[in-house]
Amino acid sequence: MNLIASISVLALLIFFHESGHFLAATLQGIRVSGFSIGFGPALIKKEFQGVTYSIRALPLGGFVSFPDDEQESTISKEDPDLLSNRPIFQRLLVISAGVIANLLIAWLALCGQATFIGIPNQPDPGVLIIDVQNQQSAALSGLKAGDQIISIDGINLGSGQEAVESMVDKIKNSPGQTISIEKDTNGTKGIIKLTPIEHLGVGKIGAQLQVNINGSIRPANGLTDIFYYTNSKFFNLLSKTIQGYKSLFTDFNSTSKQLSGPVKIVELGAQLSGQGASGLILFAALISINLAVLNSLPFPLLDGGQFTLILIEALRGKPIPEKIQLWFMQSGFIILIGISILLIIRDTSQLEIFQQVANK
Template sequence: MSVLAAIAVLAVLILVHEFGHFIAARSQGIYVNRFSLGFGPVIWKYQGTQTEYAIRAFPLGGFVGFPDDDPDSDIPPNDPNLLRNRPILDRAIVISAGVIANLIFAYFMLVVQLGLVGLPQLDYQPGVLVIPVNEQSVAYQAGIREGDIILAVNGQKIPASDQSIVLLTKEIQNHPNQPLELTIKRQNQQLSQQLTPKQGKDGKGFVGINLFPNSKPVLGANGKPVYRHPNPIEIASIAANRFQQLCVGTLQGFGQLVTNFQQTVGQVSGPVNIVKIGAKLAADDSKNLLSFAAIISINLAVINILPLPALDGGQLAFLLIEGLLGKPLPAKIQDGVMQTGLVFLLGLGIFLIVKETTQLDWIQKLFQ
């Protein structure tokens, strides 16, 4: 059941993405003749007044189809409600709406999770837990390592408080190009470390570390974390902070994939591993699927906005070129690029599915 739940989450995220395109088009009066979940042969379909709704054999995504290039369409080629005949801004709204829908849905999932589950009560300890963003960061180069706890800055102790991160952040931002004397706890050792923040474009200091409260959840008599239920305003604020952290972390992850491909490519997961992770989370607690949906929805949004053929970002890139040139690229060039990109993405998806399926425990046992 947990596997089916994880698959259902992925299907919902695809539907949300395509529904964003669909609503953006229909709300502007643009014709939409197909709404499909999956690719390949049709398993089920329903013909509405204007749009055919279908479920297809390969659930690697979905698409919203427009009658612009449909040879069977009886709509005149110069009809202003065809997508291709709309101004660039109208088309950009339709193309980007899927990404926007995924981001909105991710935030909504975080809000729902906080509303249903609540926040764990935390027992704060002195200091701030830090993790350098990468090995090229100022913090890592200065000797800061993952799991270090900064106890004091320039002799000022960091208290056991939910405001400890704010205090450390201000100290770093207020001392660009000025050395900071840190007291660090690393495992059972206490060390002294000097760190000099670089000055950013905004004039503030930065060192390239992620900050986390040095805290542990309060456990009840049953040994499980004790939760409290925040008010709606607090829920909206906390969800916004988590949403921002997830977006930044996802963008940093894709950035590392580009800049450090050999070391990070092995961390790329396909549909099978994603379902496996989701199933494990669901087995532990079904409410975990809410945060799982938020994380995957943000990843789906970021992937789709990349300027790659067959993705929304690729189509937006064509619109940008059209805006700069004053006319669109020839249809043959656009179709060729998009079809090549689609074949590549489908091939990559199938490769990852086969690779990850053969690594499943029950599959490997068949060959032992």
């Protein structure tokens, strides 16, 4: 059930993202020819009022298509309702609407939780391990996703974000040094030894850490409490997501190993879903914000790439040649699909069931 919930949330977030583009276009009277979830061959296809709706074979995202991009379209290139013939501002609004939709959905999810379900109580003591990288210090020492770290070298970590930061600081300051970690695995406590490897002068263990949420909630104490929790949680997640993508450029070697494909994202969702409604909503908000930040990057095929092309057109005072735009988008598609397939293969091979088979 946790797996199904995780996949459902991911599919809904992609749907909301594409709906943002779709609504921004149709509400301005701009012609839309297709609305698709996924890429590749269409598994289900239905035409309604001139728009072809489809679910496709590769669940790696989605897209809204316009007659402007279709060579076989019978609509005149001079039609004022084509996206390419609309003012720059309207086109930028259509392109950015997916990102806006994802940010709005994340905020509403957190606000809805606080209003109708409750606000998560203070986290339990310790730090939760939500993922470990193969053949890295954490995995080699026996740490697994779901383990709770209580103390390091006999010093309790405390709870909340401060506990996570204390553990990160200790690891960073201990490259090549063996540290003693007290962990709790499903109620069974134990001590393990772990040696962070040195990377760019700091220690690293190859594990993804999270505040140790216990899943319990309390009723909100009025609107002030609701909006304080919603805004603080939203901007905390947004800030950390931006920092994560920023580190791809400042420390690509290390951060690229932490990139997650659909398989790892679904696995993370299943783990958080096991913490109850609070965990599932946190997953939805986190992934929705990630989709927004990722799509804002000025790369081919992403919303940020198209946004950049329109801005360049505005600065030039004339459209970018179609051949250059086509090359830009096609190269982005090939790169995106290639990276996605590599991540799927890597993440699938690291699933526990495959690791058990490999170790037999």
